[in-house]
Amino acid sequence: MDLQLRDRTAVVTGASQGIGKATAIGLAAQGVRVALVARRRPLLEEIAAGIEAAGGPAPHIIEADLYQESAVDHIVQSAQAAFGHVDIVVNAGGGSRPLDFDAGPDLWMEGMTLNFFRLRELTQALVPGMRKQRWGRVVNITGTSEPKILNAAFSAKAAVHVWAKGLSRLVAADNVTVNCLQPGRIRSEQMKLRYPTEESELEFARQEIPAGRFGEAEELANLAVFLCSQRASYVTGTVIPVDGGMSRFAF
Numbered sequence: 354m355d356l357q358l359r360d361r362t363a364v365v366t367g368a369s370q371g372i373g374k375a376t377a378i379g380l381a382a383q384g385v386r387v388a389l390v391a392r393r394r395p396l397l398e399e400i401a402a403g404i405e406a407a408g409g410p411a412p413h414i415i416e417a418d419l420y421q422e423s424a425v426d427h428i429v430q431s432a433q434a435a436f437g438h439v440d441i442v443v444n445a446g447g448g449s450r451p452l453d454f455d456a457g458p459d460l461w462m463e464g465m466t467l468n469f470f471r472l473r474e475l476t477q478a479l480v481p482g483m484r485k486q487r488w489g490r491v492v493n494i495t496g497t498s499e500p501k502i503l504n505a506a507f508s509a510k511a512a513v514h515v516w517a518k519g520l521s522r523l524v525a526a527d528n529v530t531v532n533c534l535q536p537g538r539i540r541s542e543q544m545k546l547r548y549p550t551e552e553s554e555l556e557f558a559r560q561e562i563p564a565g566r567f568g569e570a571e572e573l574a575n576l577a578v579f580l581c582s583q584r585a586s587y588v589t590g591t592v593i594p595v596d597g598g599m600s601r602f603a604f
C-alpha cells in the first residue's frame with residue numbers, strides 16, 4: 354500500500370530513542386522530511402545519518418528541552434525555516450513520573466509540563482498552518498487510562514486524550530486529523546529502567562499481557578506512520594491502545 358506520504362514534512366518529538374525514533378525512521382522510509390526533536394543531539398545526529406544512509410530524505414535536527422518555555426517557539430521556527438511548512442506532528446517526547454501521595458505541586462507541574470502543556474502548545478502552534486493548507490496530522494503518544502499508582506504522566510496523558518478529542522472535532526473539516534496511541538509495554542530506555550532483566554519483563558508479561566511479551570517500538574510506529582498518512586484520512590479523535598491486549602476494557 355502506498356501511504357502517499359512522499360515529500361510531506363513532520364516534526365517528531367522524543368526522536369532520540371524509543372517510540373519517537375522508530376516513528377521518525379518509519380516516516381522517513383516513506384519519503385517524509387522529518388525534524389528530529391530531543392535534548393541529546395549526538396543521538397539525533399546518529400539517527401539522521403542512519404536515515405540518509407538508508408536513502409531517506411536528510412532529516413533536520415532540533416535540539417530542544419521541552420521543560421523550557423522557549424522550546425515551542427524554537428522548534429516551530431526551526432522547522433519552518435527548514436521546511437517552509439509542517440504537515441505532521443508526532444508528539445512522542447515525554448516521561449513517566451510516579452509520585453508519592455505527598456508529592457508537592459512542583460512535581461505535579463513537572464509531569465504535566467512535559468507530558469501535556471508543551472505537547473498542547475507545540476500542536477497549537479503548528480495546527481493553524483495545517484488548517485490553512487487544508488491537510489494535517491497530529492499523533493500523540495500517550496499512555497494508560499488504567500492507573501494502579503499515582504503518576505503525573507498518567508494524569509497528563511488523560512488530559513491529552515480529552516484535549517485531543519476536542520481539537521479533532523474543531524479541525525476535522527480542514528482535513529486535519531488528531532489521534533492518540535496508548536503504548537502498553539513497549540521496549541525502550543524508559544521501560545528498561547522499570548524492567549531491567551528479561552526475567553522481570555517476562556514475569557510482568559505472563560501476568561498482564563495476553564500476547565505474552567513486550568512490544569517493539571516499530572510495532573507501535575507502524576500504526577503511527579499509518580495515522581500520519583493520507584490512507585488514514587477518515588480516522589480522527591481516537592485513542593488506540595498498542596499493547597498486546599493488555600488493557601482490560603473494550604472502550
Ligand SMILES: NC(=O)c1ccc[n+]([C@@H]2O[C@H](COP(=O)([O-])OP(=O)(O)OC[C@H]3O[C@@H](n4cnc5c(N)ncnc54)[C@H](OP(=O)(O)O)[C@@H]3O)[C@@H](O)[C@H]2O)c1
Nearest residue numbers: 367369371372391392393418419446447496538539541543
Ligand atoms: N514505552 C512504553 O511502553 C510507554 C508506555 C506508556 C507511555 N509511553 C509514552 O510514550 C512516549 C515515548 O516513550 P518511549 O518509551 O519511547 O520513551 P523513551 O525511550 O524514554 O524516550 C523518551 C523521549 O522523550 C524525550 N524527552 C524526554 N524528556 C524530554 C525533554 N525534557 N525535552 C525534550 N525531549 C525529551 C527523550 O529525548 P532526550 O532524552 O534526548 O531529550 C526521548 O527521545 C513517552 O511520552 C512515554 O511516556 C511509553
